[in-house]
Amino acid sequence: MNEFFQMGGYAFYVWTSYALTLLILIANWIIPLKQHQNLLRTLARKLRRKERDHVDPNP
Amino acid sequence: MPHSLIPFLTLLKRDLTLAYRHRGEIANPLLFFIMTITLFPLGISAEAQLLQVIAPGVIWVAALLAALLSLETLFRSDFEDGSLEQMALTPHSLAGLILAKIIAHWIISGLPLILLAPFLSRLLFLPDNAVPTLILTLVLGTPILSLVGAIGVALTVGLRQGGILLSLLVLPLYIPILIFAANAVNVATADLPIAGQLYFLAALLTLSLTLSPFATAAALRISLS
Amino acid sequence: MWTFLQQLSSPPYFYQLAGRLIPWLAWPCLAFLISGLYYGLWVAPIDYQQGHSYRIMFVHVPAAWMSLFIYMVMAISGGIALIWHMKLAEVIAASSAPIGASFTFLALATGALWGKPMWGTWWAWDARLTSELILLFLYLGIIALNSAIEDKRTASRASAVLGLVGIINIPIIHYSVIWWNSLHQPPSITKFGAPSIHLSMLIPLLLMAVAFKFYYATVVLMRARCEILERERNSHWVGTLITPSQNS
Numbered sequence: 001m002n003e004f005f006q007m008g009g010y011a012f013y014v015w016t017s018y019a020l021t022l023l024i025l026i027a028n029w030i031i032p033l034k035q036h037q038n039l040l041r042t043l044a045r046k047l048r049r050k051e052r053d054h055v056d057p058n059p
Numbered sequence: 060m061p062h063s064l065i066p067f068l069t070l071l072k073r074d075l076t077l078a079y080r081h082r083g084e085i086a087n088p089l090l091f092f093i094m095t096i097t098l099f100p101l102g103i104s105a106e107a108q109l110l111q112v113i114a115p116g117v118i119w120v121a122a123l124l125a126a127l128l129s130l131e132t133l134f135r136s137d138f139e140d141g142s143l144e145q146m147a148l149t150p151h152s153l154a155g156l157i158l159a160k161i162i163a164h165w166i167i168s169g170l171p172l173i174l175l176a177p178f179l180s181r182l183l184f185l186p187d188n189a190v191p192t193l194i195l196t197l198v199l200g201t202p203i204l205s206l207v208g209a210i211g212v213a214l215t216v217g218l219r220q221g222g223i224l225l226s227l228l229v230l231p232l233y234i235p236i237l238i239f240a241a242n243a244v245n246v247a248t249a250d251l252p253i254a255g256q257l258y259f260l261a262a263l264l265t266l267s268l269t270l271s272p273f274a275t276a277a278a279l280r281i282s283l284s
Numbered sequence: 285m286w287t288f289l290q291q292l293s294s295p296p297y298f299y300q301l302a303g304r305l306i307p308w309l310a311w312p313c314l315a316f317l318i319s320g321l322y323y324g325l326w327v328a329p330i331d332y333q334q335g336h337s338y339r340i341m342f343v344h345v346p347a348a349w350m351s352l353f354i355y356m357v358m359a360i361s362g363g364i365a366l367i368w369h370m371k372l373a374e375v376i377a378a379s380s381a382p383i384g385a386s387f388t389f390l391a392l393a394t395g396a397l398w399g400k401p402m403w404g405t406w407w408a409w410d411a412r413l414t415s416e417l418i419l420l421f422l423y424l425g426i427i428a429l430n431s432a433i434e435d436k437r438t439a440s441r442a443s444a445v446l447g448l449v450g451i452i453n454i455p456i457i458h459y460s461v462i463w464w465n466s467l468h469q470p471p472s473i474t475k476f477g478a479p480s481i482h483l484s485m486l487i488p489l490l491l492m493a494v495a496f497k498f499y500y501a502t503v504v505l506m507r508a509r510c511e512i513l514e515r516e517r518n519s520h521w522v523g524t525l526i527t528p529s530q531n532s
Contacts, residue, residue, distance in 0.1 A: 008330065010337040013401050017394040018325070021343040024386050025317075025499060032506035039513050044526045210449055214442045218432050227428050228446060231421040232453050235460035242464065263456070274449055277366070281441045 115244035169201030313498035320491035354384030362444030
């Protein structure tokens with residue numbers, strides 16, 4: 001097992017490459033996910049505000 | 060004279076007249092070209108042997124940057140005073156009118172570079188036998204710079220920070236020209252055949268001459284919308 | 285077929301469809317990725333020439349493939365957007381650019397990490413590395429143009445023109461760089477170019493390539509959904525979409 005992590009002396013190069021790959025894959029996945037949540041939230045807030053402004057003058 | 064040529068020639072003449080009236084602006088990219096080339100011996104070394112090796116690359120890189128600087132003037136004033144919109148509305152082909160503007164731009168910015176290059180090559184000790192090739196590559200290459208650059212200018216003309224963006228868009232597209240032109244001059248110093256490189260430049264010129272006006276027209280219509 | 289395409293190009297329909305498709309793309313992606321990593325890091329035997337360092341290939345080569353593949357997708361959908369004014373194609377092109385740029389960056393970075401132990405240098409002006417670097421510049425130019433123009437539709441049409449100009453230029457740049465490189469570079473560096481590859485090494489390579497394809501499909505749809513929401517923020521269907529969350 002230890003040998004596996006040492007990668008025959010190339011541990012730094014191999015593991016940095018794979019770590020970088022995973023980092024980029026995860027980042028590209030998180031960014032749209034967060035953006036989507038934020039968008040839904042701001043749009044909902046905007047809609048609520050608009051509806052409130054509509055209702056208020058009526059009663 | 061064929062009827063369709065009249066608007067083309069009128070626009071060409073107009074752009075050249077306008078440029079003549081703003082002579083100072085034309086001189087700026089040329090001064091930039093000269094100064095950049097002067098900086099290299101100061102920054103690297105005054106040794107003739109070293110300079111003559113880097114001379115083709117230095118002259119060509121300076122030409123690329125000078126062309127880039129002059130590009131912005133291609134559409135800017137016409138965009139700002141609305142004449143570009145008028146051109147887009149005329150029944151004449153927009154691509155043809157754009158070609159006239161590009162040719163005018165090349166006469167203003169490219170041609171002086173070609174005339175200056177032999178003198179500047181002295182500053183960098185470029186051997187005599189390479190000077191005709193340098194001129195030949197500039198004759199073939201600088202029109203491509205104007206043609207390809209026009210697409211970039213058309214895309215960025217309406218933007219506030221157009222200048223820096225323009226260089227980001229256009230410089231990668233200039234790389235093949237730089238490679239073949241600088242290499243042809245390098246090879247010519249050794250008296251080796253340069254036909255291949257020149258054919259490639261000529262092919263690039265033909266390609267950009269046929270495609271660029273249409274791409275520029277499409278890009279301008281998007282920027283104007 | 286035509287009606288399907290028309291339906292697909294309607295934003296609310298695409299938004300829903302993409303939302304339903306994403307899990308079906310994400311799970312295979314994860315499965316291929318894990319099996320690719322397992323075969324690539326654990327099962328595949330050591331290379332007699334390069335030792336374990338060759339395992340970088342399993343992320344480097346698929347990333348380089350993706351960098352070109354995504355550019356193709358981006359340019360073609362940009363072309364479709366220009367010709368048929370299809371909103372969906374604009375959205376796909378705009379969403380592809382950042383993903384393609386990150387794969388290009390990944391290919392360059394892993395290339396450097398592979399080059400250091402093999403060639404003894406982080407960077408060489410090798411033909412493929414150089415063209416990959418220029419490809420990154422092209423991507424960054426498109427992203428910069430896209431973000432510089434405020435109106436989203438104008439931005440995607442302008443980037444589409446740039447993408448199409450780029451796709452004509454990519455082969456020219458690529459071959460000019462190869463030609464330039466063959467003059468300047470001692471050929472020793474490219475000796476790991478294309479040896480016949482053993483099956484035990486080919487399998488993880490293909491697994492990773494498929495995983496990256498699924499990954500791109502997943503992430504581009506996720507980004508496209510955001511892009512659509514943002515572009516259609518004032519339309520009726522977006523309003524009805526968020527009404528339920530408003531009551532809670």
